[in-house]
Amino acid sequence: MAGTANPYGIVAEFDNPADTMHAAGKVRDAGFRKWDVFTPFPVHGMDKAMGLKNSKVGWFSFLGGVTGYTCGMLMSWWMNAVDYPIVVGGKPMFSPFSAFPPSYELTILLGSFGSLFGMLFLNRLPRLYHPLLKNRRFALATHDRFFIVIETADPKYSETETRKLLESLGSRHIEVVEE
């Protein structure tokens, strides 16, 4: 399949997580930028081997949580103390204590939406098309194989040199995938 008109990247297959992680460390050290590792489960230590920074999902959850708590408090106050106050058993129209449970639940609700949608946003998902998903062998990435993919868009990519590097790292099967 080499020499396709519009190559997306070079795909190297590995058998086990240790070899993949070792190879990922070398690819990182070689200075590649547009590349990724594909595994059937999260491999611990792979973020470090790839040189990834801590995920930013937490900020989205935090933003959601703060919004939820503020909305809960403001809603209880405005509805029960401003817009339609009703005296119930001599209790204060607004108290942070009785407004706390719904605000607490809204904190969790919007915080959870923040983390799920934050994760999807950071991963640019949902994505209905991906060149790798056309490749039949790549389907094993969700089964029991490990793949390192270096995109042709990477400035350091070279048809021959990159292939040589991946071969030297112990990949058993290397192919170029079309866009």
Place this chain on the structure above:
Amino acid sequence: MADAVISKPLAQPGAANQVAGIVVKAPPRELEREPMVRNQRSIGWISDAIAGVAEGKTPRWWWYAFIPSVIMMTACFSMILYLVSVGVGVWGPGHPVMWGWAIVNFVWWIGIGHAGTLISAILFLLRQKWRTSINRAAEAMTIFAVMCAGIFPVIHIGRVWFGWWLFPIPNGNDIWPQFRSPLMWDVFAVSTYFTVSVLFWYMGLIPDLAVMRDRAKNKIRKFAYGLFSLGWTGSNRHWSNYEKAYLILAGLSTPLVLSVHSIVSLDFSVSQLPGWHTTIFPPYFVAGAVFSGFGMVLSLLIPLRRVLRLEDIITLRHVELMCKVTLATGSIVGYAYAMEFFIAWYSGNPYERYAFINRATGHYAWAYLTMITCNVMVPQLFWFKKIRTKMLVVFILSILVNIGMWFERFVIVVISLHRDFMPSNWGYFRPTWVDILTFLGTFGLFFTFFLLFLRFVPLIAISEVKGVTPQADPHHPLGGAKGGHH
């Protein structure tokens, strides 16, 4: 070429599916533990075994379970239709017991759900790796149990068509929901609980739906699983964000699950009624909820692991650990029962004392006795390994736990209400056939959804189970590490 590896049917135990030729030096005896996945199964075998359940021809036992479930579900909806068209008079409640089975069933079903969240969130934060084999099914159980629970508060209000007044939506009277009432807190707690449980469950499903997509043989399956897996590729850059989001969701679900049954208990304890007005309620309700939920998880998974031949993934050790959680929470519940009696005596309040003496010796003593037998005595049997490892015995005991917890809610709701401060407020509550059929019908609803879940979605978290095997550990010889175990 890829098909040869992927299309293996549900594999039987045997050398062919094991990682061959690698000898692992055993740890010292005192550190030895039964592995999460038995028989040194390969990573591919895990996919085949779990995804295989939702593939191929529908097995006969599934239909035998599904058809009665649908009939029961239909009975439930017919009863609801009857209730709505005639009125709440078709149920048993009436002065002085104005809260009957509807609230008992609501609290019971919500409690069932709590084990699912405990397994998926709290055990995750505590790094209990054994949770991976059971969390998906337990979370599904949570969602369906909360659905069953949610029906009751809506239909018990009488004029069901005004149910939307529970939510802060502007209505024709310009009146807003009253946030000083615990019933309003409950609306927020339960609806948040349902929504977050669905989010958590779905997020866990994304990588596994991608497994189903990549194994799919026909276009419809490929399209459907492809759509719901959102284009998941298994990229490590994605896994990195995914794992962080999963951790945060677990961290948010933990205070959530503790708050839900606490708030449910406040529906009772904020009132002034003897038997309800106690500060022990929130922790006691949460422990009871986890207790009943684990009972339900055991009742569901013990037959499933056998029928689906998943004994290598849901091992004896998993069942034993669940029995131990049941024992621990059952003991907390027993302690709470004793403490309630002590406080009733210690309070010096004659109404409070009477409520508890009447509970144990009055006309409803049979319900109290059932509760004590099933919730306090039965779990104590789990101290014995001989009992924990006999699947049939554990199965029967787990059902007794569920019965006991239903009676606990009956004891709290009905006995406390049937005799309050004045003898003119005394009565005896009896359910009607509509009460009984509606409750039994919710089991139909629950099992209909649970069986559909088994048929279409991987019932065990495939990628998570793979992740806890030694083959997944890059520092383990089975994961390809050179130079032995470190």
